[in-house]
Amino acid sequence: MRWHLQSWLAAWLSFSVAACGPAESGSPEPERRASRDPDAMCEEHGVLEAVCTLCNPALVPVFRARGDFCEAHELPESVCPVCHPEAGGRPSRAVGSDGAPADGTRVRLASPELAARIGIDVVEATAAPGHREVLATARVTYDPSRVAHLNPRAPGVVRAVHADLGDPVSPGDPLATVASAEVGAAATQVAAARSRLEVAEANLTRAERLEGVVSERDRLSARRERDEARAALASLRSALGVVGRTRGAEYSLRAPIAGVVTRRTASLGAFVEGDAVLFTVADASRVQVELEIPEDALAGVAPGQTVAITVDALGDRVFEAPLDYLAPEIDPHTRTALGRVALDNPDGALRARMFGRARVRVPRDDGAILVPRGAVQRARGATLIFVRQAPELFEARRVEVVDRPGDPDRVEVRGRVAAGDEVVVDGAFLLRTETVSDSIGAGCCEGEE
Numbered sequence: 058m059r060w061h062l063q064s065w066l067a068a069w070l071s072f073s074v075a076a077c078g079p080a081e082s083g084s085p086e087p088e089r090r091a092s093r094d095p096d097a098m099c100e101e102h103g104v105l106e107a108v109c110t111l112c113n114p115a116l117v118p119v120f121r122a123r124g125d126f127c128e129a130h131e132l133p134e135s136v137c138p139v140c141h142p143e144a145g146g147r148p149s150r151a152v153g154s155d156g157a158p159a160d161g162t163r164v165r166l167a168s169p170e171l172a173a174r175i176g177i178d179v180v181e182a183t184a185a186p187g188h189r190e191v192l193a194t195a196r197v198t199y200d201p202s203r204v205a206h207l208n209p210r211a212p213g214v215v216r217a218v219h220a221d222l223g224d225p226v227s228p229g230d231p232l233a234t235v236a237s238a239e240v241g242a243a244a245t246q247v248a249a250a251r252s253r254l255e256v257a258e259a260n261l262t263r264a265e266r267l268e269g270v271v272s273e274r275d276r277l278s279a280r281r282e283r284d285e286a287r288a289a290l291a292s293l294r295s296a297l298g299v300v301g302r303t304r305g306a307e308y309s310l311r312a313p314i315a316g317v318v319t320r321r322t323a324s325l326g327a328f329v330e331g332d333a334v335l336f337t338v339a340d341a342s343r344v345q346v347e348l349e350i351p352e353d354a355l356a357g358v359a360p361g362q363t364v365a366i367t368v369d370a371l372g373d374r375v376f377e378a379p380l381d382y383l384a385p386e387i388d389p390h391t392r393t394a395l396g397r398v399a400l401d402n403p404d405g406a407l408r409a410r411m412f413g414r415a416r417v418r419v420p421r422d423d424g425a426i427l428v429p430r431g432a433v434q435r436a437r438g439a440t441l442i443f444v445r446q447a448p449e450l451f452e453a454r455r456v457e458v459v460d461r462p463g464d465p466d467r468v469e470v471r472g473r474v475a476a477g478d479e480v481v482v483d484g485a486f487l488l489r490t491e492t493v494s495d496s497i498g499a500g501c502c503e504g505e506e
Contacts, residue, residue, distance in 0.1 A: 108120075133148075171449065181477055193348040193414070195368070214235065217325070221321060226312040226316065226318060231309045237307070253290075313338070316338045344407050350396050357419040360381060364379065365377050430467060445481060459471070
């Protein structure tokens with residue numbers, strides 16, 4: 058399409074864009090840039106900032122030339138909150154059949170100087186990073202392979218406690234001594250089995266020394282008796298070995314791994330039995346971080362991808378590691394999938410049950426481009442940006458917009474736009490009006506499709 062309106066062109070030649078806001082009394086109205094937010098309202102006068110003629114007197118000739126000016130209230134007639142409160146202070150955005158300009162619609166200003174005078178400013182679009190980030194909550198836990206929970210393997214009375222909360226221990230260090238009648242009985246059985254083995258070994262040695270005198274059958278019998286006695290002793294020792302070393306009717310509960318005592322319920326003189334956990338020993342030099350990844354963000358997430366983790370209590374410190382595990386199911390209550398990351402923790406800064414945030418870096422190849430948020434214009438059925446092709450020529454491009462969490466200034470756009478394109482930021486709203494046939498300012502410049 059192509060349109061001309063000489064009276065509007067004349068008005069534009071003397072027009073410069075300014076933001077809403079009162080000037081100081083007695084001083085000339087200063088020239089200011091328009092808000093980068095196309096939907097910003099002038100709170101003082103109740104109309105869109107971009108069309109407020111009370112704050113932007115330079116706009117008055119534009120609306121008068123169009124015949125859209127309320128002389129009584131000195132505001133555009135179509136958005137005057139007194140005459141037309143139903144408009145809400147905003148111009149109509151109704152446009153063609155699909156509600157928006159076609160992709161590739163061009164706006165040509167009368168001259169490059171006019172583009173400068175009306176405050177059009179551009180920035181270069183940049184390529185989005187080669188990955189997107191999926192946000193998840195994070196919780197620090199112990200590595201299950203580095204945690205030991207010690208139970209009383211035989212009921213008895215705690216005679217001594219050798220370790221307390223926070224004590225570092227090494228494998229084999231005693232934690233508690235328990236006196237147990239069962240262990241005493243077992244120790245007696247071990248002693249008997251040891252004696253039986255000694256006798257069997259002596260009989261076998263004698264039978265082998267008297268080869269030719271003692272029959273082969275007797276030697277085989279002696280060897281079998283020795284083997285049975287050895288197996289019986291080994292079985293009893295194995296049963297006692299899980300509770301540690303014994304001394305008469307007592308046994309020592311010992312640390313199976315190196316770490317720190319993180320739990321102790323054993324008390325001197327207490328009777329212990331069953332599944333009660335007397336001690337927990339944890340090695341926190343390596344921990345796990347559990348992630349709760351939202352169901353609607355799981356697309357493309359897979360083990361091996363880099364995860365960056367920050368913990369609330371540790372400020373800006375970032376921990377990075379690959380995603381080790383991703384659950385094949387969704388928690389029905391939280392609608393999240395469980396992920397796990399293993400992290401080295403040599404300084405002990407990460408502590409179990411700390412909470413934080415995780416960002417999973419998912420590779421992408423969708424060709425997304427980053428532009429300032431203020432470059433995006435909405436015209437009813439479509440989202441637009443304007444790309445400068447010449448000092449006075451601008452082209453509308455339809456795009457899909459994706460917000461970037463944590464980045465309030467930029468958005469991702471997908472469409473016919475590339476890194477390096479000069480995208481209009483300041484003045485984009487005014488260009489939009491030139492592509493919408495019944496918006497304010499339509500026809501003030503030459504347009505071509």
